[in-house]
Amino acid sequence: MQLEITPELAEVRAALRKFTTEKLEPLALEIDRTGEVPKQVVDLLREQGYLGMRLPAAYGGGGFDLPTYCLALEEFSRSHRMFTLFLDATSGLNPIAIARFGTEAQKKKYVKGLANGTLRAAFGLTEPDAGSDSQAMKTKAEKKDGGWVLNGRKHYISGAHVADVVMIMAVNDAAKRGRGGITAFLVEKGTPGFNVTRVDTTIGSEAIKLAELTIDNCFLPDSAVLGEVGQGFRIAMESLTNGRLGVSCSCIGTADRLIEMSAQFAKGRVTFGQPLSERQAIQWMLADSATELAMARAYTYETLRRVEAGENVGTAASMCKLYCSEMVGRVADRAVQIHGGMGLVKGYPVERFYRDVRHYRVGEGSSEIQRMLIARDLLK
Amino acid sequence: MKVLVSVKRVVDFNVKVRVKADGSGVETANVKMSMNPFDEIALEEAVRLKEAGVATEIVAVSCGVQACQETLRTALAIGADRAILVESGEELQPLAVAKLLKAICQKEAPQLVILGKQAIDDDSNQTGQMLAALLGWSQATFASKVAMEKEKATVTREVDGGLETISIKLPAIVTTDLRLNEPRYVTLPNIMKAKKKPLETLKPETLGVDVCPRLITLKVVEPPKRKAGVKVADARALVEKLRNEAKVI
Numbered sequence: 313m314q315l316e317i318t319p320e321l322a323e324v325r326a327a328l329r330k331f332t333t334e335k336l337e338p339l340a341l342e343i344d345r346t347g348e349v350p351k352q353v354v355d356l357l358r359e360q361g362y363l364g365m366r367l368p369a370a371y372g373g374g375g376f377d378l379p380t381y382c383l384a385l386e387e388f389s390r391s392h393r394m395f396t397l398f399l400d401a402t403s404g405l406n407p408i409a410i411a412r413f414g415t416e417a418q419k420k421k422y423v424k425g426l427a428n429g430t431l432r433a434a435f436g437l438t439e440p441d442a443g444s445d446s447q448a449m450k451t452k453a454e455k456k457d458g459g460w461v462l463n464g465r466k467h468y469i470s471g472a473h474v475a476d477v478v479m480i481m482a483v484n485d486a487a488k489r490g491r492g493g494i495t496a497f498l499v500e501k502g503t504p505g506f507n508v509t510r511v512d513t514t515i516g517s518e519a520i521k522l523a524e525l526t527i528d529n530c531f532l533p534d535s536a537v538l539g540e541v542g543q544g545f546r547i548a549m550e551s552l553t554n555g556r557l558g559v560s561c562s563c564i565g566t567a568d569r570l571i572e573m574s575a576q577f578a579k580g581r582v583t584f585g586q587p588l589s590e591r592q593a594i595q596w597m598l599a600d601s602a603t604e605l606a607m608a609r610a611y612t613y614e615t616l617r618r619v620e621a622g623e624n625v626g627t628a629a630s631m632c633k634l635y636c637s638e639m640v641g642r643v644a645d646r647a648v649q650i651h652g653g654m655g656l657v658k659g660y661p662v663e664r665f666y667r668d669v670r671h672y673r674v675g676e677g678s679s680e681i682q683r684m685l686i687a688r689d690l691l692k
Numbered sequence: 693m694k695v696l697v698s699v700k701r702v703v704d705f706n707v708k709v710r711v712k713a714d715g716s717g718v719e720t721a722n723v724k725m726s727m728n729p730f731d732e733i734a735l736e737e738a739v740r741l742k743e744a745g746v747a748t749e750i751v752a753v754s755c756g757v758q759a760c761q762e763t764l765r766t767a768l769a770i771g772a773d774r775a776i777l778v779e780s781g782e783e784l785q786p787l788a789v790a791k792l793l794k795a796i797c798q799k800e801a802p803q804l805v806i807l808g809k810q811a812i813d814d815d816s817n818q819t820g821q822m823l824a825a826l827l828g829w830s831q832a833t834f835a836s837k838v839a840m841e842k843e844k845a846t847v848t849r850e851v852d853g854g855l856e857t858i859s860i861k862l863p864a865i866v867t868t869d870l871r872l873n874e875p876r877y878v879t880l881p882n883i884m885k886a887k888k889k890p891l892e893t894l895k896p897e898t899l900g901v902d903v904c905p906r907l908i909t910l911k912v913v914e915p916p917k918r919k920a921g922v923k924v925a926d927a928r929a930l931v932e933k934l935r936n937e938a939k940v941i
Contacts, residue, residue, distance in 0.1 A: 322882060323765060323883055324761065324883055325764070325767075326726075326766075327769070327877070327878040327879075327880065328719060328880075330877060330878075331877045331878075334877075335877065359879075360879045360880070361879045361880050361881040361882075362880070363881065373879055374880065376880065376884075380880065384880070620802075641791060
């Protein structure tokens with residue numbers, strides 16, 4: 313019996329599973345072969361209503377809640393992390409922040425485009441000297457007549473090289489910093505002084521890229537401020553709580569697929585006259601993986617239900633993100649081991665999953681940051 | 693024009709079917725169930741007729757246990773306008789389903805009824821034909837192409853020798869073959885919209901239909917395990933065996 317966030321979502325999962333298995337999976341293999349994302353991916357996701365699925369219906373979004381969005385992340389993660397990034401770029405941190413904190417004009421300008429897939433967004437927080445310690449950021453915003461002038465550098469920003477609008481966090485009051493001195497700006501591609509200066513590939517899939525953004529005397533009108541001046545840090549932190557549950561569900565989806573693949577492989581591969589699945593060494597690996605996944609899923613779904621009930625789940629979201637990201641790392645490691653040589657070669661998805669899941673322990677708050685937050689709450 | 697489509701809840705085509713320990717049937721507890729793939733094709737055809745402005749309303753019907761509601765919800769998400777569940781805990785055989793559908797047809801008066809040519813669980817391939825006979829309507833089975841005109845339909849059928857094109861008078865029964873169309877994927881927004889569409893539940897008694905099984909299943913067994921083959925020394929021995937033992941050449 314499949315555990316569900318709510319009983320109603322069983323039907324949604326069935327639809328997602330069918331679509332992912334039959335339509336997305338062949339494209340995932342093509343991404344692996346070419347290192348590029350086929351153009352039809354965006355069209356396919358738009359046609360099926362996945363782009364902007366969490367944005368408000370009034371602006372052309374799908375109007376879906378966080379659990380449904382997380383379920384889509386989970387099912388897409390069974391195929392390829394790249395697909396989850398399309399959801400993130402149109403329904404993730406930045407889009408949701410615009411929908412929540414944006415002015416009417418900003419919503420009209422961006423939310424519609426994000427919902428129909430013509431625009432993509434990115435979230436620019438991390439800097440060369442400000443990662444987990446994001447309050448140490450050096451990007452500055454100076455007030456000028458009719459607007460602001462920004463200077464600084466952001467890096468490791470997922471998808472920023474293809475983003476049409478990037479949320480840039482900058483310090484407008486160095487004395488206050490995280491306590492009201494950081495502001496969020498919406499910066500459009502092509503704004504003078506705003507440039508993509510490097511694109512990095514990572515340990516993960518070659519198609520997934522991080523960008524460096526250089527901001528050099530970039531003038532922005534007052535209308536580019538998201539929310540209130542000085543509210544930026546709060547916007548970033550609130551966005552991150554939901555993001556952590558999204559990451560948790562992505563980990564759950566990948567672990568689920570890897571266990572399924574491992575069990576199937578173990579049943580078919582015969583060594584010394586016996587299927588691998590008959591060997592206790594393999595059975596124990598599978599049993600550990602399945603147990604850890606079940607626990608991760610139960611607590612993450614419970615936390616999603618609490619979010620929907622309006623509870624504050626800051627610490628619980630950190631626990632989910634910490635446990636799920638470390639869990640999928642162990643599951644992926646065992647999956648490679650069970651698959652043996654086949655787990656190492658390119659062209660079969662196990663090695664790519666193994667590389668892609670490493671991101672989850674680092675991105676959107678590293679394991680260490682999550683532990684710090686959990687301990688801080690415990691010891692307060 | 694009103695179109696009626698029947699949809700059956702069956703064991704998903706991906707599931708490895710297992711026989712129950714007591715040999716009374718196939719294990720369905722804790723098994724993934726889905727809409728019969730031929731019925732998906734039937735529904736897709738109806739939705740395309742609606743999109744083309746030919747059909748005005750699509751009614752999906754399912755006969756069986758309460759869980760068939762899930763199958764009907766899927767049908768509503770694909771594009772049916774409303775759904776009818778004829779709820780029964782009995783084992784519903786093709787004749788019983790045909791009688792139930794006949795009663796629904798008399799109530800709803802559709803111009804066209806589209807059914808899958810068979811369900812992938814019992815592979816009976818009977819319900820559509822029986823329904824046509826009971827109603828006295830024209831039928832076109834194993835359709836690979838359907839073209840609607842005013843009072844009639846031109847249907848291309850897949851027959852043993854190739855393709856056969858026939859013209860049938862409406863109201864009519866059409867059963868679908870695999871190559872009629874490629875069903876669409878259910879989208880999440882449509883799943884949500886489907887929740888607001890009406891789903892009516894009826895009982896066989898209220899339709900005045902006796903659904904008692906007319907056939908009794910004696911025993912269900914797994915197919916026999918394939919026996920090991922033999923090795924032959926040379927081509928001459930192979931030809932010898934093919935000619936005299938297998939008698940195929």
